[in-house]
Amino acid sequence: MRILLANLPWHKLPEGEQPGWRGIRAGSRWPHTFPYYGGDLIGGYMPFPFYLATASSLLKAAGFEVAFRDSIALGESYDDFYAFARSFRPDLVVVETSTPSVNHDLAEAGKLKEMLPGLRAVFCGIHAELEEERYFAGRREIDFVLYGEYERPLLSLAQALREGADLSLVGNLLYRQAGEVCKTACGPLPDLKEFPWPERDDRLAGRYVDVGIGLEQPQLQMHASRGCPFGCIFCVWPQVVYRSRRYRKRDPEDVVAEIEANLKRYPYRSIYFDDDTFNVDLAHILAIARLMKARGLHHIPWGAMGRADLMTREALIELKEAGLHSIKYGVESGDPKVLDEIGKRMQLKKVIEMVAFTREIGIKAHLTFTIGLPSDTAESIEGTIDLACRLDAESLQFSIATPFPGTKMYEIYERKGWLITKNWADYDGAAKAVSRTERFSGEELENYVKLAYSRWAEAKIRRALGAPAFQTALAAQLAERLAPGDRLVVLQSANINLTLALVAALKKSPFEIHVLTHERFAPAFVPLLDESRLHLFRNTGDFRIAALKDWALALRTAHDFKGAVVPYTNPDGANYEEVEQVALTVAPIIAAGVNMEGRLIR
Known part of the structure; x- marks a missing residue:
């Protein structure tokens, strides 16, 4: 059986004076689009699609003929992707989709099935509607849906199709039988020790980069853990993919062995740990850091995404000695009450202390903030902007709160009638509001984000220049x-x-x-x-x-x-x-x- 794992093309070319757009999907917690003015279709933020890449390794180990095609990282046109699909002639195409891209991806799957008679399509990814039987019943472009974390269920599905086995034994699956939609139960999350290393294409190694924290390319993107024990109401992956607050860790020896193996294959100049919350277990990340230092890897700068209030001064000093160059901290709000109401459970005083100490010892800090949280007031938003300016990190991001389907935030906003649109293409987590709050319109939230960026940049540049x-x-x-x-x-x-x-x-x-x-x-x-x-x-x-x-x-x-x-x-x-x-x-x-x-x- 030939299986095509696809991060489909997702872009629109400029037309006359109107810019086009490019999309980022697989591998991103916040799939989004951004303006495209011409030239090639690569450059800027490009996450590594860990799920597709790990699925590819699993399937190949089980004897399947697999093509893992990351069209976003390739920067390829739709025609080039279609040409590849025709030449490979898959029996099964697996599409990792997302809320803002789902309708686009359904249309592309339909084109592929017309082009390749007999092709069956599997959809997976982060769009909660996919697991609804009624939704699936009306989408003839899709033959199967794998909901939740999909690598192991995909292997089970492929084996069942190859062997003609009972599909009801495959977990996390929606399928059709005798015209009826069938849905199987969500299986337990596997131990990360069960997963092989993700497949990596050396041709694309230099394309994957997280640009927010100043790490050089080529950049090796890694996972040392999955999951987060906190309950932020807006966070998609714990709610839609993992469906639990379980935190799973890889063996530090295996993490460092994967780094060493990849450094032998390609001249990476930095490493980025794209974990959900890298520093949930300080003992775990310190074990990785000590191994990296012991094996002479501390000369390679690396970064990660974590929580400032989980850090300690002692840990930061040791991590810096092991090569930590920069870190992303999610702060979200400058108002403790707002933080409590969104489930962040964060100690703001500790955040301020650790951000300052991070910068003091020479580690770069990138901070993320969210505007338009459910209980935000003019005072809380002003406080958030003021905090961002005072913390004076090297870089930051202000986002409009986006209630993605499947999250507790979406349930709240839908119940309160705050959703402005259910046009999923607008749910890109960038600068466009898809909802309002009790106190603010969508337009007011958009203006607050613009104001926040402007005030932060002006304050920072005024101090510096x-x-x-x-x-x-x-x-x-x-x-x-x-x-x-x-x-x-x-x-x-x-x-x-x-x-x-x-x-x-x-x-x-x-x-x-x-x-x-x-x-x-x-x-x-x-x-x-x-x-x-x-x-x-x-x-x-x-x-x-x-x-x-x-x-x-x-x-x-x-x-x-x-x-x-x-x-x-x-x-x-x-x-x-x-x-x-x-x-x-x-x-x-x-x-x-x-x-x-x-x-x-x-």
């Missing part, structure tokens, strides 16, 4: 590398507030300032510079050297730029290689590189 030490250092570095009157081009390659502040500061220098930017940012620079000094591109959404090289060379010839200034969103300039290539094409040198901390890193 307003410091006399920074201004003196920047002036001295530029004076060493350029002559008065030279033309200097600034790339809009970071948070727009940082670039605007840099341009405003550089206008006081003895140089002629120009800006290189995508056209969508042009209006922000018009008050600062004459339009003749704004150089706009639109053929790619970001700084891709392949798309911009000829244009950048022509600009260099026409304007004789003597240097470029590159703003960096992340602390160390990680993953800015293409930006720097564009800078060195449009100008002979990078005269300065400035990060959000107000440090000269180039």
Whole structure:
């Protein structure tokens, strides 16, 4: 039996002046889309699809012919994916779907079944409707649904189909028999020791990256555990995938052995542990850290996602010595009552202490906050924004509370009549509200997120670029590398507030300032510079050297730029290689590189 495991293409190309979009699905706790302005279909945040990859290893070990196709990481077109499917001719296609992509994925499955007669489709992933018998009955594009954590049930299903066995013995399954929908019980979660290492495609190894915490690419993404014992009402995976608060750990020896094996295969420059909550068991993660240090792996920077209030000073010091470079902390709100009501059970005082200590000892911190939680008030949201500004992390994320189907939050919002839409494509957990609350409309929540980002960036940049030490250092570095009157081009390659502040500061220098930017940012620079000094591109959404090289060379010839200034969103300039290539094409040198901390890193 041939089985195709698919993270399907999920994008829309730009049309005229309208940007398209790209989607992130398998491997992400918050599947989402973001604007796409042209160029290739890769770059930016790209999670590793652990479930599909582990399922592939399980199926291959059982003798199945398997193709694991991550079209998102490949950046491939729909036509290229269809061509691959036709050449492989699977008997079974397994689609990992999500709430915002489910209708799109159903349509694609229908096309595949028309294209390949006899093909049967399995849907799994994080969309709670899939396990409803009535929903499944009306979706002829799907032959089977595997709900919950699906790797082991998928193996059982494939074996049953191969052997003609009774499907009622397969757990977590919806199927049809004699025209009737049948649903089997959800089986127990397996011990992680039962799983083989996930399959990895060396061609895509450099594509997977979590961009929030400044780790360099290529980045090896790992799991050391699954699950979380806390009961946050908004969190999808514990409620829809695991269906419990059980926390499962891998053997530290096995984790480190997998890291070592992958480092021998590919020159990874960092490691990211994409666990649900990495530091639930400090003894477990310290055991991993000690093994990494003992085996000489502590020279490779690594990061993780955890809870600040579960950390200790002693643990952070030891983790740093073992290579911990950066960590994501979920804070969500600055109001203790709001935190209690969403099931976070977090000690805010301890969070503030540990974030400060994390930064004090040189570990980078990325914080996440949520706007529009059920009991949020104007005062609690203001308090959240104020806390975010005071904590002064290297980076952060503000999200609108999104009640995904299958979560307790969804039940609350549906019961209270707060859902604005059930158009699942809108449920992308980004900047678009799909619900309101008792006190706020969806539009007001969207505006709060914009305000939060703006206030945080302004506060951070004002502190950093307003410091006399920074201004003196920047002036001295530029004076060493350029002559008065030279033309200097600034790339809009970071948070727009940082670039605007840099341009405003550089206008006081003895140089002629120009800006290189995508056209969508042009209006922000018009008050600062004459339009003749704004150089706009639109053929790619970001700084891709392949798309911009000829244009950048022509600009260099026409304007004789003597240097470029590159703003960096992340602390160390990680993953800015293409930006720097564009800078060195449009100008002979990078005269300065400035990060959000107000440090000269180039």
